[in-house]
Amino acid sequence: MQRSAKIIRLIESEILGGKMPVGQRLESEEKLCERFGVSRTVIREAIQQLRGRGLLRTIKGSGTYIAESNLDTLANAMEAYSALAEDLDFLELIDFRILIETECARLAAIHAGEAVIRELRSLMDAMRQSKADRAEFSRLDIAFHLVIARGSGNRIYATVLRALEKKCIDYARKNRGDSDWFQSIVSTHQAILDAIENGKADVAAEAMHKHLLSSRRQYVDLTDGQG
Amino acid sequence: MQRSAKIIRLIESEILGGKMPVGQRLESEEKLCERFGVSRTVIREAIQQLRGRGLLRTIKGSGTYIAESNLDTLANAMEAYSALAEDLDFLELIDFRILIETECARLAAIHAGEAVIRELRSLMDAMRQSKADRAEFSRLDIAFHLVIARGSGNRIYATVLRALEKKCIDYARKNRGDSDWFQSIVSTHQAILDAIENGKADVAAEAMHKHLLSSRRQYVDLTDGQG
DNA sequence: AGCGATGCACATGACATACAACTGATTCCG
DNA sequence: CGGAATCAGTTGTATGTCATGTGCATCGCT
Structure with missing residues (x-):
């Protein structure tokens, strides 16, 4: 295995185990070199990978710090997973989406303010006028769902669905x-x-659920017909 | 900004946009150096970060390849998010967990086989005998929930809950x-x-939901009392 | 004393080079 | 024909150097 791998595991466990609080500065690369007995190359590789995973952030000239939690990181991971998913994983993703969106509709009915409702109304109007333009219609369709997700008040739901x-x-x-x-x-x-x-x-939840199940059924029919 | 940032964005968009199918080999580091007019250091930084995000995997002596979708990556991201989450984000995470676990209980009632049920029974027995040992009891408690998650048949749910x-x-x-x-x-x-x-x-779903809601209430009470 | 400017130590970012270690395919030899 | 040796290509690691940014202490002016 690579030398950086065990360094990554160690730093990761220190962060996840709560030994290093958010915002704390990591030792300098040079110190880490001494501590682990490797070259700066290896240390930097480990840091880069942990940065990619959203656990660290670096400020040039200052140091490397434990990152605060960040929804973008979660979104990246979800997006990567869905983008690389093959057919077998894909139905699981669809079910995941259905579960979340159904809950979003339920929550939106409780929490949504006037602004969100106005936005939804306006999207509905636009959709009715975009019957001919399938790309635009599809875009508005997705926007409708995302606005509801935002209206749920739970940013994780909105983030996952956006991804x-x-x-x-x-x-x-x-x-x-x-x-x-x-x-x-x-x-x-x-x-x-x-x-x-x-x-x-x-x-609202039931209507959303029905809507998405019919969409799921169409997907299943299509792929069964192909494969 | 760092030179690697725009290279990351470019490679990322090529992967997520579907231009580079899973398993395809990336150009060699040297070729990428030429193409982007940077040193190997920068190219390697970009690759390391994308590896950390689970989009690439590298084989020494062979090359760098577009990774297949991988649940571990998702688990890492969820775990990182939850570990770094502050109080404000934390209730959202709890609600997220409740939503998924409730669905897991529902699905487990439909899909769970004899093996899963035996495992759950055995965990219940062990819990009854661990009344004194709180750490052990807690461990068994969590195991119970994870077995149900596995019994749902949807690996995403099980992965998220494990994280x-x-x-x-x-x-x-x-x-x-x-x-x-x-x-x-x-x-x-x-x-x-x-x-x-x-x-x-x-x-099953309702029982699980009730169970988790009471747990949520306890958390809210505790933190309200503190903060 | 107050306070801004300067300078210095230290940190990360980037480049270049060299070599080690591994892969995959080709070639060579029995 | 089959297996072993070889070789070009590729990633992993080490080292050295310089560029550039940060943060603090120090200095000098008012």
């Missing part, structure tokens, strides 16, 4: 775009929005 | 350990297990 967005576009595009499909999407979204406006959490 | 395990221990330990508390944990777990054994998905 899954790209892949969702990919398989959403595969759906046939006939008029029935368009109308069904619009009316389902409207049902979700109505429930959120009226603060009916369970209704 | 949150450490933090959960921390705040679970803060709970008072009187006899009532012990008895309530045991009977709640038993209720969940019964529902899973009988394939009653909704009952």
Whole structure:
């Protein structure tokens, strides 16, 4: 194994074990060289990998510090996982997404303020006028879901869904775009929005759940037909 | 900004955009040096960070390749986020955990095989005999939840919960350990297990949800009292 | 004394070079 | 024909050097 590997494990365990509080400065690269008996090359490699994982941040001329928790790191990981996922993993991701989005709809019905609802209404209007432009329609569709996620008040949900967005576009595009499909999407979204406006959490959750399950079914049908 | 930053963004976008399929070999470091007009140091820094993020894997003497999707990477990111999370983020994490575990209980009631159920039974027996040993009891408690997560059949759920395990221990330990508390944990777990054994998905989900909500309440009470 | 400017020690960022260790394929030999 | 030796290519590690930024102490002016 690489020399940097065990150094990474050690520093990682010190951070995760709580021995090094957030914001604390790491020893300088040179000190770490002495301590581990390796060259600066190896130390720097270890630090780079831990930076990539979001555990450290570095300030030139000053030092390397334990990073604060950061949603972007989580988003990166989710996005990477979904982007690299093969078919087998993909259904699990879809179920994951359904679970979270359903909860988001429920929470949005409880927490969403006037601003969020206005935004959702405006997106619905735009979607009705974008029947012809499939790319734009798809973009608005995703935006609708993301606004609801934000309206849930839980940033983790919003972050995870934002990360899954790209892949969702990919398989959403595969759906046939006939008029029935368009109308069904619009009316389902409207049902979700109505429930959120009226603060009916369970209704909103169920409507969202139904919506996503039908989307899931289409994906399954498509891939079964192919593979 | 660092020179490696834009190289990272570029390679990342090529991978996530699907231009580079999983398993494909990256250009050699030397070629990348030419292409970007930087030294090998910079190229290696970029590669190290992307390795840390799980997007690349390297084989000495052979080359650097686009990594396949990997649950460990996801687990690392979740664990890092939860470990570095401050109080404000922490309730969001707890709600996230509740959402997933509730779904796991539901799915376990549907999918769990005889092996999983035997394991859960055995853990229940062990818990009843560990009333005195709080550390052991806590360990078994967590194991119970993780087995259910595995029994859900969705590896993402199991992975996420495994990553949150450490933090959960921390705040679970803060709970008072009187006899009532012990008895309530045991009977709640038993209720969940019964529902899973009988394939009653909704009952299992509700029992799990209740269980976790009471745990959440205790955490809120504790931190409110402190801060 | 107050306070800004300067300078210095130290830190990370980047480059160049050299060699070690490994891989994969080709070539050579029995 | 099969296996061993060889070789070009590639990543891993070490070392040295300089550039550039940070943070602190020191100095000098008012």
